[in-house]
Amino acid sequence: MADIQLKDLVKSYGPTEVLHHIEGDIRDGEFIVIVGPSGCGKSTLLRMVAGLESVTSGEIAIGGRRVNELEPSARDIAMVFQNYALYPHMSVRQNMAYGLKIRKLPKDEINRRVEEAAEILEIKQYLDRKPRQLSGGQRQRVAMGRAIVRDPQVFLFDEPLSNLDAKLRVQMRLEIRKLQQRLGVTSIYVTHDQVEAMTLGDRLMVLNGGYVEQFGTPIELYDRPASVFVAGFIGSPSMNFLPVEISTGHATLPGGGLLPVAAAHSGAATLGLRPEHLKEDENGPLAIEVDMLEQLGASTLIHGRLHGTGHSITASVPGHAHDGIGSIRRFSAAPELTHLFDTVSGKRLAV
Amino acid sequence: MVENRPLTAFLTHLVLILGVIAIALPVWITFVASTHDALRMNQAPLPLWPGDYFLVNMKQTLFGSGLSGTESAPVWLMLLNSLAMALMISTGKIAISLLSAFAIVYFKFPFRMGFFWMIFITLMLPVEVRILPTFEVVANLGLLNSYWGLSIPLIASATATFMFRQVFLTVPDELLESARIDGAGPLRFFFDILLPLSRTNIAALFVILFIFGWNQYLWPLLITTDTSMTTIVMSIKQMLEAAEQSPQWNIIMTTALLAMIPPVFVVIAMQKLFVQGLTETDK
Numbered sequence: 001m002a003d004i005q006l007k008d009l010v011k012s013y014g015p016t017e018v019l020h021h022i023e024g025d026i027r028d029g030e031f032i033v034i035v036g037p038s039g040c041g042k043s044t045l046l047r048m049v050a051g052l053e054s055v056t057s058g059e060i061a062i063g064g065r066r067v068n069e070l071e072p073s074a075r076d077i078a079m080v081f082q083n084y085a086l087y088p089h090m091s092v093r094q095n096m097a098y099g100l101k102i103r104k105l106p107k108d109e110i111n112r113r114v115e116e117a118a119e120i121l122e123i124k125q126y127l128d129r130k131p132r133q134l135s136g137g138q139r140q141r142v143a144m145g146r147a148i149v150r151d152p153q154v155f156l157f158d159e160p161l162s163n164l165d166a167k168l169r170v171q172m173r174l175e176i177r178k179l180q181q182r183l184g185v186t187s188i189y190v191t192h193d194q195v196e197a198m199t200l201g202d203r204l205m206v207l208n209g210g211y212v213e214q215f216g217t218p219i220e221l222y223d224r225p226a227s228v229f230v231a232g233f234i235g236s237p238s239m240n241f242l243p244v245e246i247s248t249g250h251a252t253l254p255g256g257g258l259l260p261v262a263a264a265h266s267g268a269a270t271l272g273l274r275p276e277h278l279k280e281d282e283n284g285p286l287a288i289e290v291d292m293l294e295q296l297g298a299s300t301l302i303h304g305r306l307h308g309t310g311h312s313i314t315a316s317v318p319g320h321a322h323d324g325i326g327s328i329r330r331f332s333a334a335p336e337l338t339h340l341f342d343t344v345s346g347k348r349l350a351v
Numbered sequence: 352m353v354e355n356r357p358l359t360a361f362l363t364h365l366v367l368i369l370g371v372i373a374i375a376l377p378v379w380i381t382f383v384a385s386t387h388d389a390l391r392m393n394q395a396p397l398p399l400w401p402g403d404y405f406l407v408n409m410k411q412t413l414f415g416s417g418l419s420g421t422e423s424a425p426v427w428l429m430l431l432n433s434l435a436m437a438l439m440i441s442t443g444k445i446a447i448s449l450l451s452a453f454a455i456v457y458f459k460f461p462f463r464m465g466f467f468w469m470i471f472i473t474l475m476l477p478v479e480v481r482i483l484p485t486f487e488v489v490a491n492l493g494l495l496n497s498y499w500g501l502s503i504p505l506i507a508s509a510t511a512t513f514m515f516r517q518v519f520l521t522v523p524d525e526l527l528e529s530a531r532i533d534g535a536g537p538l539r540f541f542f543d544i545l546l547p548l549s550r551t552n553i554a555a556l557f558v559i560l561f562i563f564g565w566n567q568y569l570w571p572l573l574i575t576t577d578t579s580m581t582t583i584v585m586s587i588k589q590m591l592e593a594a595e596q597s598p599q600w601n602i603i604m605t606t607a608l609l610a611m612i613p614p615v616f617v618v619i620a621m622q623k624l625f626v627q628g629l630t631e632t633d634k
Binding site for chain 1: 525528532535544547
């Protein structure tokens with residue numbers, strides 16, 4: 001069990017800086033998810049914590065101890081890889097015991113730990129099989145078992161679920177969460193899937209192009225996204241953005257409608273509206289010309305354009321909606337559920 | 352592809368049967384020759400069916416002085432020499448190329464690719480090309496007429512290094528990273544992970560290299576002057592030229608038959624691993 005500090009962390013490959021001055025305090029026992037689009041540097045950051053990538057400048061501390069120069073094995077961490085990285089020629093038992101064997105633990109202690117981990121993960125009956133005789137989900141469990149037996153201070157997960165099918169992914173997601181809560185080990189989890197991030201993390205670190213866009217709880221990120229990027233990345237379907245003019249508590253929409261917003265500010269801004277916060281309202285200022293309907297069962301997504309302009313917009317309405325393609329439907333949004341961002345920097349504007 | 356055309360079936364079988372005859376007939380004649388006495392072997396036409404001198408010939412070849420009237424080493428000693436040489440060459444080649452491939456793939460050191468290409472270039476320098484300088488070196492080291500002299504100059508192998516490099520490149524990086532997190536050092540990783548994963552490739556290469564070593568002719572001929580160091584392949588040629596008598600075909604053919612056994616045994620014993628090693632790409 002340990003906290004992790006990232007201090008002014010920089011990673012460069014030659015002259016190219018790929019991670020820019022990352023700061024982060026991770027508390028003991030916390031489950032942190034690093035999320036971002038591919039190429040944002042999230043795996044690099046995780047691998048730096050693991051010791052598989054060198055640190056260009058800055059410091060990583062685990063449990064108050066600087067680990068920049070330590071070998072991965074000396075950092076007291078365990079890592080679960082995307083493609084499991086099980087040793088193909090060893091049985092499940094040997095795979096799980098390998099790290100302990102190298103650490104020269106007594107045989108009965110190794111056996112006890114392996115049995116215990118196998119018990120927790122329900123893979124006892126597979127202990128003597130080879131990895132290739134297991135399904136993807138079972139391999140994933142073995143990979144986690146290998147992490148558990150080490151009894152590390154930190155778990156690192158590198159997109160561990162992306163090779164599984166959708167149903168298994170949801171199931172394993174829950175299991176990982178439960179397991180982490182049960183063991184109480186500080187964990188860092190990398191994913192590009194925002195749903196996975198929202199459901200797993202105590203806190204989320206959103207990375208974009210090597211910068212931390214926002215670091216906070218899932219609800220904070222959803223309710224008060226710090227930038228256009230976070231606003232668009234978190235939440236599904238993603239947020240609508242419209243260029244607006246603000247004056248005296250109203251936003252002038254591109255089509256000419258006036259939407260009340262909570263803003264002290266005036267001038268040009270980017271207005272963010274979540275599809276699920278748009279309410280159908282006969283007198284609403286948002287007139288949407290419907291292009292397409294997506295039936296999700298419990299709700300329907302209405303894809304369209306803001307009437308008279310080219311701005312595409314999506315609204316989510318409860319229940320079914322069968323027709324109305326080409327028609328105009330009007331919506332409004334509560335002022336406290338609108339988001340305003342700077343047009344240039346993309347940062348959230350203070351209310 | 353399943354086709355049912357009698358003519359194609361006939362033609363393909365014809366080609367196959369001709370191929371089998373072309374390969375098997377000399378072997379059969381060798382065997383037949385080893386079962387007759389010297390007298391019968393010098394009369395035309397050559398016998399096509401086995402006679403009853405097999406055991407006699409075998410005994411004289413293996414434990415007698417081989418050809419009557421010469422002072423060559425008994426064939427069992429030659430077999431032993433050949434075996435020692437072939438084993439030393441094949442295991443030596445495998446050990447050295449495994450290590451050099453390991454260094455080239457997994458370690459970053461200055462001029463890494465330079466070294467790789469230097470190893471690669473030795474493909475152009477088989478022993479026949481560098482025979483004079485190599486002989487000079489071996490002679491100066493006092494290795495003439497020894498197993499070391501027979502095997503060491505043939506041990507460096509670019510082909511095997513290259514092959515193991517390709518094998519190691521197919522091993523996923525995550526395995527290395529995983530091993531690093533598990534606390535395995537480079538040598539531990541090499542022995543615990545890489546070697547077991549290259550098992551089939553090692554076996555395939557062993558088969559090829561064993562036969563390569565067994566079939567060495569020119570090099571042993573050069574550096575062995577002592578009859579007790581003669582290898583079997585070179586001795587067959589010497590037997591043909593022995594003395595001023597007509598060749599003793601029965602003995603020569605028995606020797607040839609004996610010379611065939613170890614390679615055949617190696618191929619048959621390792622056939623399954625051999626095919627796997629050359630065909631499987633998935634790690």
